[in-house]
Amino acid sequence: MPDDETQTSTLKSGPAARTSHEFHAQRLPGAGEPPAPWLLRLIAVGLVLAALNLRPAITSLGALLEEVREGLHMSGSVAGVLTSVPPLCFAVFGVMAPRLARRFGAGAVVCAGMAAIAAGLVIRPYIGSTAGFLAASALALMGIAVSNILMPVIVKRWFPDRVGTMTGLYSMALALGTALAAAVTVPVTGALGGDWQAGLVVWAVPAALAVLPWIVLVRDRTPAPGLPAPAPAASGPSASGSAAPEAPVPRITRSRTAWGLACFFGLQATAAYITMGWMPQIFRDAGVSAGTAGLLLAVTMAMGVPLAFVIPRVASRLKQQGPIVVVLGLCGLIGYGGLYLAPAAGAWAWALLLGVANCAFPLALTMIGMRARSGAGVVRLSAFAQSTGYLISIPGPLLVGVLYQHSGGWGLPIALMAGLMIPQMVAGILAGRDRTIEDEC
Numbered sequence: 001m002p003d004d005e006t007q008t009s010t011l012k013s014g015p016a017a018r019t020s021h022e023f024h025a026q027r028l029p030g031a032g033e034p035p036a037p038w039l040l041r042l043i044a045v046g047l048v049l050a051a052l053n054l055r056p057a058i059t060s061l062g063a064l065l066e067e068v069r070e071g072l073h074m075s076g077s078v079a080g081v082l083t084s085v086p087p088l089c090f091a092v093f094g095v096m097a098p099r100l101a102r103r104f105g106a107g108a109v110v111c112a113g114m115a116a117i118a119a120g121l122v123i124r125p126y127i128g129s130t131a132g133f134l135a136a137s138a139l140a141l142m143g144i145a146v147s148n149i150l151m152p153v154i155v156k157r158w159f160p161d162r163v164g165t166m167t168g169l170y171s172m173a174l175a176l177g178t179a180l181a182a183a184v185t186v187p188v189t190g191a192l193g194g195d196w197q198a199g200l201v202v203w204a205v206p207a208a209l210a211v212l213p214w215i216v217l218v219r220d221r222t223p224a225p226g227l228p229a230p231a232p233a234a235s236g237p238s239a240s241g242s243a244a245p246e247a248p249v250p251r252i253t254r255s256r257t258a259w260g261l262a263c264f265f266g267l268q269a270t271a272a273y274i275t276m277g278w279m280p281q282i283f284r285d286a287g288v289s290a291g292t293a294g295l296l297l298a299v300t301m302a303m304g305v306p307l308a309f310v311i312p313r314v315a316s317r318l319k320q321q322g323p324i325v326v327v328l329g330l331c332g333l334i335g336y337g338g339l340y341l342a343p344a345a346g347a348w349a350w351a352l353l354l355g356v357a358n359c360a361f362p363l364a365l366t367m368i369g370m371r372a373r374s375g376a377g378v379v380r381l382s383a384f385a386q387s388t389g390y391l392i393s394i395p396g397p398l399l400v401g402v403l404y405q406h407s408g409g410w411g412l413p414i415a416l417m418a419g420l421m422i423p424q425m426v427a428g429i430l431a432g433r434d435r436t437i438e439d440e441c
Helices: 020-027 037-052 056-063 065-072 076-094 097-104 106-126 130-158 163-191 196-201 204-217 256-285 290-302 304-316 322-341 347-357 360-370 375-393 395-407 411-431
Strands: none
Touching (some): 056 065, 056 196, 056 256, 056 290, 065 076, 106 130, 106 196, 106 204, 130 375, 163 196, 163 290, 163 304
16 A cells, blocks of 8 residues: 655644644645544554454453353353343444434544443443443443444545555454453463452543543544534634545435345354354363463464464465455365364364454455445445344344253354354355445446
């Protein structure tokens, strides 16, 4: 990707003698003004810190699910509900993100999202009831949902000439945070005396730190491409006239590509949240220690660090992404087959294969950008595919919990996981065809 033009403007005086309004007015450029290099660096740091906090709330819980179940007296079915909360929150609250960004600015919403993650992670271990644990988890997941949706908007707003590079950067940070939480939660819990509550609450610290870089953008209401401008305010930079209006996007529900992409996104999310919520338990029930089970989940998640950067680049060079979809699906099928036949003996191989299969997520994000011609089309396709996809993914983790509870083993749940890979591949091939939603509506 081409680099941004060299920025030459610098601030020659400090903010000490300025009012808050003057501070933001000088340091937050309008849509047509080049941002200062220090501001771009700060936003890049903010993106990385935010991405690092978009999954630990989920994978840290997966590593300690058995202890949480015992501590709160949860059945397997209720634990299944708990593992279904992330996609439910992503579907419900993710839809609100573009509207909130238009009203308050994307940077302010991400700042509030990081604060919500920190607050939810502080509250949930000590609330003392299953209902309270679910509610506090939902608060953290609400922050994750809106931040997740707005990461591409922030990139488009501040790094329009480096979208691929910055998307790869925060995708790698997301995968790293996911893997780190899975790997170190159990050892940290042991170091803190074996208290699962302390082991979960430590993840509020990086979330609180991630709030800090976004404070500078709280008053920035300049819209990113594809987001309509907010209503003009009495003070602050005006966004009117900042971008030419784009052609209207046809009704997206008429597009088979949009539906294929939504189904593909939903089925890969189903596999991801089943993996994050239940895979450590599968290994533990097979005789693997809790610490090793956490490391195995970390290996699965860590595969996304390099592949989240490689797969979008490869996919963007292909007219059709179906071959990548099939390769990822076959890795998933082999991995699930291994979990069924020899979960402990081949544990590391199955973790690696399922990690490759889970990289359908960056592929889905890449296809969203390729299946629409306009910025507005990409925004609408992203909202439709992700919100519909997360709704599709809700029953999967819950059904796994119910099957595990009533069958007393992992045979039926693993068969379900493997069976879902077939429609995932079919939907991915449909979504990966060389066409756009404008061609079909």
